[in-house]
Amino acid sequence: MSKFIINIIFIFVFTYGFAQDTILPANDSIKKEQKFGFRIGLDLSRPIVQLIQKQEVGFEITGDYRLAKNWYAAAEIGYASEPGKEDFITYHTNGSYAKLGFNYNTYENWTGLNNEVYVGLRYGFSTFNQQLISYTTTDLDHYFGDQTYTPNLKYTGLNGHWAELNVGLKVEVMKNLFLTTSIQFKKLISSKQPDNFSNLYIPGFNKVLLNNNGFGFNYTVAYLIPFYKK
Amino acid sequence: MNKFSLITIVISFFAIIISCEVDDICTEKVLTPKLILTFYDKNDHNELLKVPYLYIWAEGKDTLYKNVNSDSISLPLNANADVTKYILSQNNDTINYIDTLIIDYTRSNIFVSRSCGYKTNFTIQNTSSLTHHWANGFELIHQQVENENQANVKIYH
Numbered sequence: 532m533s534k535f536i537i538n539i540i541f542i543f544v545f546t547y548g549f550a551q552d553t554i555l556p557a558n559d560s561i562k563k564e565q566k567f568g569f570r571i572g573l574d575l576s577r578p579i580v581q582l583i584q585k586q587e588v589g590f591e592i593t594g595d596y597r598l599a600k601n602w603y604a605a606a607e608i609g610y611a612s613e614p615g616k617e618d619f620i621t622y623h624t625n626g627s628y629a630k631l632g633f634n635y636n637t638y639e640n641w642t643g644l645n646n647e648v649y650v651g652l653r654y655g656f657s658t659f660n661q662q663l664i665s666y667t668t669t670d671l672d673h674y675f676g677d678q679t680y681t682p683n684l685k686y687t688g689l690n691g692h693w694a695e696l697n698v699g700l701k702v703e704v705m706k707n708l709f710l711t712t713s714i715q716f717k718k719l720i721s722s723k724q725p726d727n728f729s730n731l732y733i734p735g736f737n738k739v740l741l742n743n744n745g746f747g748f749n750y751t752v753a754y755l756i757p758f759y760k761k
Numbered sequence: 762m763n764k765f766s767l768i769t770i771v772i773s774f775f776a777i778i779i780s781c782e783v784d785d786i787c788t789e790k791v792l793t794p795k796l797i798l799t800f801y802d803k804n805d806h807n808e809l810l811k812v813p814y815l816y817i818w819a820e821g822k823d824t825l826y827k828n829v830n831s832d833s834i835s836l837p838l839n840a841n842a843d844v845t846k847y848i849l850s851q852n853n854d855t856i857n858y859i860d861t862l863i864i865d866y867t868r869s870n871i872f873v874s875r876s877c878g879y880k881t882n883f884t885i886q887n888t889s890s891l892t893h894h895w896a897n898g899f900e901l902i903h904q905q906v907e908n909e910n911q912a913n914v915k916i917y918h
Contacts, residue, residue, distance in 0.1 A: 617876065
Protein backbone atom coordinates (compact mmCIF):
# COMPACT_ATOMS: atom_id res chain seq x y z
CA MET A 532 0.00 0.00 0.00
CA SER A 533 2.67 2.55 0.97
CA LYS A 534 4.68 1.49 -2.09
CA PHE A 535 1.68 2.28 -4.29
CA ILE A 536 1.32 5.75 -2.71
CA ILE A 537 5.01 6.52 -3.12
CA ASN A 538 4.94 5.46 -6.80
CA ILE A 539 1.91 7.71 -7.44
CA ILE A 540 3.79 10.64 -5.83
CA PHE A 541 6.76 10.05 -8.15
CA ILE A 542 4.51 10.19 -11.23
CA PHE A 543 3.06 13.48 -10.02
CA VAL A 544 6.58 14.94 -9.57
CA PHE A 545 7.50 14.09 -13.17
CA THR A 546 4.25 15.46 -14.52
CA TYR A 547 4.76 18.67 -12.61
CA GLY A 548 8.24 19.06 -14.11
CA PHE A 549 7.05 18.74 -17.69
CA ALA A 550 4.30 21.26 -17.13
CA GLN A 551 6.81 23.87 -15.90
CA ASP A 552 8.71 23.74 -19.20
CA THR A 553 5.76 24.72 -21.35
CA ILE A 554 4.53 27.54 -19.09
CA LEU A 555 7.77 29.71 -19.18
CA PRO A 556 7.56 32.79 -21.46
CA ALA A 557 9.73 32.77 -24.62
CA ASN A 558 11.46 36.13 -23.91
CA ASP A 559 12.45 37.65 -20.60
CA SER A 560 11.22 41.25 -20.58
CA ILE A 561 13.91 42.43 -18.11
CA LYS A 562 17.15 43.18 -20.06
CA LYS A 563 20.44 42.10 -18.43
CA GLU A 564 22.74 45.14 -18.58
CA GLN A 565 26.50 44.69 -18.45
CA LYS A 566 29.18 47.28 -17.86
CA PHE A 567 31.61 48.02 -20.67
CA GLY A 568 34.84 49.84 -20.04
CA PHE A 569 38.57 49.68 -19.54
CA ARG A 570 40.00 47.71 -16.62
CA ILE A 571 43.51 48.38 -15.34
CA GLY A 572 45.27 46.18 -12.86
CA LEU A 573 48.48 45.56 -10.98
CA ASP A 574 50.06 42.18 -10.37
CA LEU A 575 50.41 41.62 -6.62
CA SER A 576 52.61 38.51 -6.73
CA ARG A 577 55.76 40.51 -7.63
CA PRO A 578 55.60 43.03 -4.75
CA ILE A 579 54.91 40.16 -2.35
CA VAL A 580 57.96 38.22 -3.57
CA GLN A 581 60.00 41.44 -3.43
CA LEU A 582 59.07 41.91 0.23
CA ILE A 583 59.95 38.33 1.11
CA GLN A 584 63.22 38.12 -0.83
CA LYS A 585 64.23 41.77 -0.24
CA GLN A 586 65.41 42.25 -3.79
CA GLU A 587 63.98 43.84 -6.88
CA VAL A 588 62.05 41.45 -9.06
CA GLY A 589 59.97 43.74 -11.24
CA PHE A 590 56.31 44.53 -11.80
CA GLU A 591 53.41 43.81 -14.14
CA ILE A 592 50.50 46.01 -15.17
CA THR A 593 47.45 44.41 -16.77
CA GLY A 594 44.70 45.94 -18.84
CA ASP A 595 41.62 44.74 -20.60
CA TYR A 596 38.85 46.26 -22.61
CA ARG A 597 35.45 44.69 -23.16
CA LEU A 598 34.58 44.24 -26.82
CA ALA A 599 31.41 42.18 -26.58
CA LYS A 600 29.39 40.34 -23.93
CA ASN A 601 32.04 37.65 -23.42
CA TRP A 602 35.04 38.96 -25.34
CA TYR A 603 37.79 41.17 -23.98
CA ALA A 604 40.92 42.57 -25.58
CA ALA A 605 43.72 42.14 -23.04
CA ALA A 606 47.31 43.21 -22.58
CA GLU A 607 50.05 43.04 -19.96
CA ILE A 608 53.29 44.95 -19.74
CA GLY A 609 56.01 44.48 -17.21
CA TYR A 610 59.62 44.49 -16.14
CA ALA A 611 61.55 41.64 -14.54
CA SER A 612 64.92 41.46 -12.82
CA GLU A 613 65.54 37.87 -11.94
CA PRO A 614 68.56 36.12 -10.44
CA GLY A 615 69.11 32.57 -11.66
CA LYS A 616 70.92 29.64 -10.11
CA GLU A 617 71.40 26.28 -11.79
CA ASP A 618 73.59 23.35 -10.70
CA PHE A 619 76.68 24.75 -12.40
CA ILE A 620 75.70 28.24 -13.55
CA THR A 621 74.84 31.50 -11.75
CA TYR A 622 73.27 34.24 -13.87
CA HIS A 623 70.99 37.27 -13.82
CA THR A 624 68.37 38.44 -16.31
CA ASN A 625 66.63 41.79 -16.56
CA GLY A 626 64.37 43.26 -19.19
CA SER A 627 60.88 44.34 -20.14
CA TYR A 628 58.04 42.59 -21.90
CA ALA A 629 54.57 43.10 -23.35
CA LYS A 630 51.76 40.67 -24.07
CA LEU A 631 48.77 41.26 -26.33
CA GLY A 632 45.73 39.14 -26.85
CA PHE A 633 42.16 38.50 -25.87
CA ASN A 634 40.14 36.71 -23.22
CA TYR A 635 36.93 34.79 -23.64
CA ASN A 636 34.63 34.49 -20.67
CA THR A 637 33.05 31.07 -20.37
CA TYR A 638 31.07 31.79 -17.23
CA GLU A 639 27.34 32.54 -17.34
CA ASN A 640 26.84 35.31 -14.79
CA TRP A 641 23.62 35.79 -12.82
CA THR A 642 22.00 39.19 -13.29
CA GLY A 643 24.05 41.96 -11.71
CA LEU A 644 27.23 39.90 -11.32
CA ASN A 645 30.36 40.49 -13.34
CA ASN A 646 32.60 37.55 -12.57
CA GLU A 647 34.60 35.66 -15.16
CA VAL A 648 36.07 32.24 -15.73
CA TYR A 649 38.05 32.87 -18.84
CA VAL A 650 40.45 31.40 -21.37
CA GLY A 651 42.79 33.68 -23.19
CA LEU A 652 45.44 33.74 -25.85
CA ARG A 653 48.44 36.03 -25.90
CA TYR A 654 51.34 36.95 -28.10
CA GLY A 655 54.27 38.06 -25.97
CA PHE A 656 57.65 39.61 -26.68
CA SER A 657 60.55 40.76 -24.55
CA THR A 658 63.86 42.56 -24.87
CA PHE A 659 66.37 41.77 -22.15
CA ASN A 660 69.95 41.38 -20.98
CA GLN A 661 71.36 38.23 -19.43
CA GLN A 662 74.53 38.18 -17.39
CA LEU A 663 76.66 35.06 -16.94
CA ILE A 664 78.01 35.60 -13.43
CA SER A 665 79.87 32.35 -12.76
CA TYR A 666 80.03 28.73 -13.88
CA THR A 667 81.79 25.51 -12.91
CA THR A 668 83.22 22.87 -15.23
CA THR A 669 83.03 19.44 -13.63
CA ASP A 670 85.83 16.90 -13.71
CA LEU A 671 83.91 13.64 -14.11
CA ASP A 672 87.12 11.66 -13.39
CA HIS A 673 87.77 13.57 -10.15
CA TYR A 674 91.44 13.80 -11.03
CA PHE A 675 92.27 17.49 -11.40
CA GLY A 676 89.04 18.71 -9.78
CA ASP A 677 86.23 21.05 -10.80
CA GLN A 678 87.06 24.58 -11.96
CA THR A 679 84.98 27.68 -11.26
CA TYR A 680 85.16 30.74 -13.48
CA THR A 681 83.65 34.18 -12.76
CA PRO A 682 83.39 35.97 -16.10
CA ASN A 683 80.50 38.33 -15.13
CA LEU A 684 79.80 38.47 -18.84
CA LYS A 685 76.79 40.60 -19.79
CA TYR A 686 74.94 39.72 -23.00
CA THR A 687 72.84 42.66 -24.18
CA GLY A 688 70.25 43.15 -26.90
CA LEU A 689 68.63 39.74 -26.48
CA ASN A 690 64.97 39.24 -27.34
CA GLY A 691 62.34 36.56 -27.61
CA HIS A 692 58.71 36.08 -28.55
CA TRP A 693 56.15 33.47 -27.62
CA ALA A 694 52.51 32.36 -27.58
CA GLU A 695 50.47 31.85 -24.42
CA LEU A 696 47.29 30.11 -23.31
CA ASN A 697 45.82 31.68 -20.17
CA VAL A 698 43.16 30.31 -17.88
CA GLY A 699 41.88 32.59 -15.20
CA LEU A 700 39.30 33.79 -12.79
CA LYS A 701 38.05 37.35 -12.23
CA VAL A 702 35.83 38.17 -9.29
CA GLU A 703 34.21 41.56 -8.62
CA VAL A 704 34.75 42.00 -4.89
CA MET A 705 33.50 45.59 -4.62
CA LYS A 706 31.88 47.93 -7.11
CA ASN A 707 34.25 48.03 -10.15
CA LEU A 708 37.06 46.42 -8.15
CA PHE A 709 38.22 42.99 -9.28
CA LEU A 710 40.58 40.37 -7.96
CA THR A 711 41.95 38.15 -10.70
CA THR A 712 44.18 35.13 -10.81
CA SER A 713 45.44 33.26 -13.81
CA ILE A 714 47.83 30.54 -14.88
CA GLN A 715 49.67 30.71 -18.15
CA PHE A 716 51.07 28.03 -20.45
CA LYS A 717 53.71 29.43 -22.75
CA LYS A 718 55.51 28.21 -25.83
CA LEU A 719 58.57 30.06 -27.10
CA ILE A 720 58.46 30.85 -30.82
CA SER A 721 62.04 32.01 -31.15
CA SER A 722 64.65 34.04 -29.32
CA LYS A 723 67.95 35.71 -30.04
CA GLN A 724 70.45 33.53 -28.18
CA PRO A 725 73.66 34.76 -26.55
CA ASP A 726 76.93 33.43 -27.95
CA ASN A 727 78.22 30.33 -26.04
CA PHE A 728 75.31 30.56 -23.62
CA SER A 729 71.54 30.14 -23.74
CA ASN A 730 68.46 32.16 -22.77
CA LEU A 731 67.65 30.43 -19.51
CA TYR A 732 65.09 33.00 -18.35
CA ILE A 733 63.07 35.47 -20.41
CA PRO A 734 61.07 38.30 -18.74
CA GLY A 735 57.35 37.62 -19.19
CA PHE A 736 58.06 34.03 -20.20
CA ASN A 737 59.89 33.00 -17.03
CA LYS A 738 62.25 30.02 -16.93
CA VAL A 739 62.69 28.45 -20.35
CA LEU A 740 61.89 24.78 -19.71
CA LEU A 741 62.55 21.72 -21.86
CA ASN A 742 61.13 21.96 -25.39
CA ASN A 743 60.86 25.75 -25.00
CA ASN A 744 57.85 25.53 -22.69
CA GLY A 745 57.13 28.06 -19.99
CA PHE A 746 54.72 28.54 -17.14
CA GLY A 747 53.51 31.52 -15.19
CA PHE A 748 50.81 32.80 -12.92
CA ASN A 749 49.65 36.13 -11.61
CA TYR A 750 47.41 37.47 -8.95
CA THR A 751 46.15 40.97 -9.62
CA VAL A 752 43.88 43.66 -8.31
CA ALA A 753 42.15 45.64 -11.06
CA TYR A 754 39.81 48.60 -11.32
CA LEU A 755 37.15 48.94 -14.01
CA ILE A 756 36.59 52.40 -15.49
CA PRO A 757 33.08 51.98 -16.90
CA PHE A 758 32.32 53.78 -20.16
CA TYR A 759 28.79 52.63 -20.91
CA LYS A 760 26.26 49.90 -20.30
CA LYS A 761 24.83 47.58 -22.91
CA MET B 762 27.98 26.34 -14.44
CA ASN B 763 27.63 25.72 -18.15
CA LYS B 764 29.37 23.07 -20.23
CA PHE B 765 32.05 25.42 -21.55
CA SER B 766 33.40 26.40 -18.15
CA LEU B 767 33.50 22.77 -17.15
CA ILE B 768 35.53 21.98 -20.26
CA THR B 769 37.82 24.91 -19.46
CA ILE B 770 38.50 23.60 -16.00
CA VAL B 771 39.14 20.07 -17.26
CA ILE B 772 41.53 21.31 -19.95
CA SER B 773 43.42 23.46 -17.47
CA PHE B 774 43.70 20.55 -15.07
CA PHE B 775 45.28 18.39 -17.76
CA ALA B 776 47.49 21.23 -18.92
CA ILE B 777 48.84 21.57 -15.38
CA ILE B 778 49.58 17.86 -15.20
CA ILE B 779 51.32 17.89 -18.57
CA SER B 780 53.41 20.97 -17.91
CA CYS B 781 54.71 19.80 -14.53
CA GLU B 782 58.08 18.39 -15.35
CA VAL B 783 60.91 16.66 -13.60
CA ASP B 784 63.92 18.78 -12.82
CA ASP B 785 66.38 18.94 -15.69
CA ILE B 786 69.39 16.81 -14.77
CA CYS B 787 72.65 16.56 -16.70
CA THR B 788 72.70 13.17 -18.41
CA GLU B 789 75.79 13.68 -20.57
CA LYS B 790 78.35 10.91 -20.02
CA VAL B 791 81.23 12.96 -21.39
CA LEU B 792 81.63 16.66 -20.68
CA THR B 793 85.25 17.79 -20.74
CA PRO B 794 86.84 15.21 -23.09
CA LYS B 795 89.95 13.21 -22.22
CA LEU B 796 93.09 12.90 -24.34
CA ILE B 797 93.18 9.57 -26.22
CA LEU B 798 96.64 7.93 -26.49
CA THR B 799 97.25 4.92 -28.70
CA PHE B 800 100.41 2.76 -28.72
CA TYR B 801 101.92 1.51 -31.99
CA ASP B 802 104.89 -0.61 -33.06
CA LYS B 803 107.99 1.51 -33.75
CA ASN B 804 108.77 -0.74 -36.73
CA ASP B 805 105.28 -0.48 -38.25
CA HIS B 806 103.49 2.76 -37.48
CA ASN B 807 100.13 1.22 -38.36
CA GLU B 808 100.34 -1.81 -36.04
CA LEU B 809 98.83 -1.38 -32.58
CA LEU B 810 101.18 -2.72 -29.91
CA LYS B 811 100.15 -3.14 -26.30
CA VAL B 812 102.38 -1.74 -23.58
CA PRO B 813 102.66 -4.12 -20.58
CA TYR B 814 103.16 -3.25 -16.88
CA LEU B 815 102.03 0.33 -17.53
CA TYR B 816 101.69 2.77 -14.61
CA ILE B 817 100.53 6.29 -15.44
CA TRP B 818 100.16 9.35 -13.22
CA ALA B 819 100.16 13.11 -13.67
CA GLU B 820 103.12 14.94 -12.07
CA GLY B 821 102.34 15.43 -8.39
CA LYS B 822 99.12 13.38 -8.42
CA ASP B 823 97.98 9.84 -7.57
CA THR B 824 98.43 6.91 -9.95
CA LEU B 825 95.72 6.89 -12.58
CA TYR B 826 96.52 3.54 -14.25
CA LYS B 827 98.09 0.68 -12.26
CA ASN B 828 99.79 -2.18 -14.04
CA VAL B 829 97.68 -2.15 -17.19
CA ASN B 830 98.43 -3.88 -20.46
CA SER B 831 96.86 -1.77 -23.18
CA ASP B 832 97.22 -0.18 -26.61
CA SER B 833 94.75 2.65 -25.93
CA ILE B 834 94.53 4.93 -22.89
CA SER B 835 92.42 8.02 -22.07
CA LEU B 836 94.01 10.74 -19.93
CA PRO B 837 92.21 13.74 -18.40
CA LEU B 838 93.86 17.10 -19.09
CA ASN B 839 94.17 19.81 -16.44
CA ALA B 840 91.56 22.50 -17.24
CA ASN B 841 93.19 24.89 -14.79
CA ALA B 842 96.49 25.17 -16.67
CA ASP B 843 97.86 25.23 -20.22
CA VAL B 844 100.08 22.17 -19.78
CA THR B 845 99.75 18.69 -18.29
CA LYS B 846 102.69 16.41 -17.56
CA TYR B 847 102.09 12.66 -17.45
CA ILE B 848 104.63 10.09 -16.25
CA LEU B 849 104.33 6.88 -18.28
CA SER B 850 106.18 4.10 -16.48
CA GLN B 851 106.76 0.49 -17.49
CA ASN B 852 107.47 -1.35 -14.25
CA ASN B 853 107.69 -4.94 -13.16
CA ASP B 854 110.26 -6.89 -11.15
CA THR B 855 112.91 -6.78 -13.87
CA ILE B 856 112.43 -3.49 -15.75
CA ASN B 857 111.82 0.14 -14.79
CA TYR B 858 111.49 2.59 -17.67
CA ILE B 859 110.01 6.05 -17.21
CA ASP B 860 109.02 8.51 -19.91
CA THR B 861 107.44 11.94 -19.45
CA LEU B 862 104.75 13.16 -21.82
CA ILE B 863 104.31 16.96 -21.78
CA ILE B 864 101.09 18.14 -23.48
CA ASP B 865 100.82 21.88 -24.24
CA TYR B 866 97.38 23.17 -25.23
CA THR B 867 95.00 26.09 -25.43
CA ARG B 868 91.63 25.82 -23.72
CA SER B 869 88.12 27.02 -24.50
CA ASN B 870 85.01 26.66 -22.36
CA ILE B 871 81.93 25.64 -24.34
CA PHE B 872 78.32 25.88 -23.14
CA VAL B 873 76.57 22.51 -23.05
CA SER B 874 73.12 23.03 -21.50
CA ARG B 875 71.28 24.57 -18.56
CA SER B 876 71.72 21.50 -16.37
CA CYS B 877 75.21 20.41 -17.49
CA GLY B 878 76.80 23.85 -17.59
CA TYR B 879 80.05 24.21 -19.49
CA LYS B 880 82.81 21.86 -20.66
CA THR B 881 86.40 22.54 -21.65
CA ASN B 882 87.83 21.70 -25.09
CA PHE B 883 91.58 21.61 -25.76
CA THR B 884 93.73 22.30 -28.83
CA ILE B 885 97.07 20.52 -28.51
CA GLN B 886 100.08 22.61 -29.46
CA ASN B 887 103.07 21.43 -31.49
CA THR B 888 105.37 22.25 -28.56
CA SER B 889 104.21 19.06 -26.81
CA SER B 890 107.02 16.53 -26.15
CA LEU B 891 107.82 12.97 -25.05
CA THR B 892 111.06 11.58 -23.62
CA HIS B 893 112.52 8.45 -25.24
CA HIS B 894 113.30 5.66 -22.75
CA TRP B 895 110.83 2.92 -23.55
CA ALA B 896 109.00 5.14 -26.05
CA ASN B 897 110.49 5.74 -29.48
CA GLY B 898 108.53 8.75 -30.70
CA PHE B 899 105.06 10.26 -30.93
CA GLU B 900 102.75 11.87 -33.44
CA LEU B 901 99.85 14.30 -32.95
CA ILE B 902 97.18 12.86 -35.24
CA HIS B 903 94.17 14.82 -34.00
CA GLN B 904 95.02 18.02 -32.18
CA GLN B 905 91.42 18.99 -31.31
CA VAL B 906 90.37 17.34 -28.06
CA GLU B 907 86.61 17.97 -28.25
CA ASN B 908 85.20 14.46 -27.92
CA GLU B 909 86.48 10.97 -27.16
CA ASN B 910 85.69 9.50 -30.59
CA GLN B 911 89.19 9.32 -32.06
CA ALA B 912 92.79 9.05 -30.92
CA ASN B 913 94.70 12.28 -30.45
CA VAL B 914 98.28 11.02 -29.98
CA LYS B 915 100.15 8.00 -31.36
CA ILE B 916 103.11 6.77 -29.29
CA TYR B 917 105.62 4.41 -30.93
CA HIS B 918 107.63 1.90 -28.97
